[in-house]
Amino acid sequence: MAEVGQSRSRASPRPKLALKVAEDLRAQLLAGDPPAGSKLPTEIELTARFGVSRTVIREAIAALAADGFVEPRQGAGVFVLDRATLTFNSMTAEIGNRISHAINVLEVRMGIEIESAGLAAQRRNGAQEAAIQEAFFEFDRLLSLNLATGRTDFEFHRAIAAATNNPFYLEVLDALGERAIPCDITSPWGTESILSREYQEGLQVEHLAILRAISAGDADAARASMRHHLSASQQRYRARLYGRQQSYSAARAEPVR
Known part of the structure; x- marks a missing residue:
């Protein structure tokens, strides 16, 4: 070396x-x-x-x-x-640095996590369901203290992957690692305007729908809730790109005479 x-x-x-x-x-x-x-x-x-x-x-x-x-x-x-x-890690090394990469990785996650949510609803045991719920409430605790929630957000999704009892779902998500949740107060995109309390409470509403479906053993609802959550996340990142365009245009607009 x-x-x-x-x-x-x-x-x-x-x-x-x-x-x-x-x-x-x-x-x-x-x-x-x-x-x-x-x-x-x-x-x-x-x-x-x-x-x-x-x-x-x-x-x-x-x-x-x-x-x-x-x-x-x-x-x-x-x-x-x-x-x-x-x-895999070399391909994803810069996910946290570009919004376009975040959108791409969310697309990959949709291919993995929608089905993993359905399988978790069907296959989870009591301990695995408890782990999903614990991650959900830890997110709430950190949010109440105005602390970074990205790690716990990832743990929520990771616990769902573990509850499939198929190690490959967990392996792929672990390969993505915490870069799968790039929008955190420790990331380049983690500004107060983006990660407002309202924004993160909205994430929790989506997480709760997933949690309830898995706890109810409703595989179809779990898949639908995960699809909604990840699709909404993609839209949030696209909105940021659009916001950049708007800010750029406004800053360079010629004064009205």
Whole structure:
């Protein structure tokens, strides 16, 4: 693996160092170095190689794990995930940075999650239904505290995928990761005007319809509710693109004489 320069400016904040290390490791993993199924070098080895602290290495590994590139296993080390997952993540790496990518990933999610909602209604067990409900109410709790809801939004959808009892639904959603919910207060699109309380309460109304259908064991209603939710999300992103056009036109309109 290529090394990052040993010298470190005191002015460089640690998050940027962790990001740089993660980017370098990500590029090498995509190139097959090291191959899928193998272990990453130890923290001590990576610390020496990149010339950074162990804390920076841990943050970089955590970022790679969140993106589905590696999997830490307690007492065993950090393992590289299979190439299919790596390729999928490389395709979706910029979803959070462009509205057009968010629209595209929602289209993919529709192909997966509409059916997963129906299967969850038919196949979920008590624990799985409870997990869906817990994610729903955690969203409400975070919203009441004006905290980011994106992670819990994803957990709600992930719990539904898990309730299909088909591991491939969960695997595909995990490959997308939290980039599947790009509109959060931590994302480039997470402005107060977009993520208003009213906006997020609207999401919860849609989530509630899905939850009720799954709890009732109504597969058709679950599919319809999920289709409505994801279609509405696509429309919300398209509205933002249109809003940009309107703002651009208004800013450049010639004054009326």
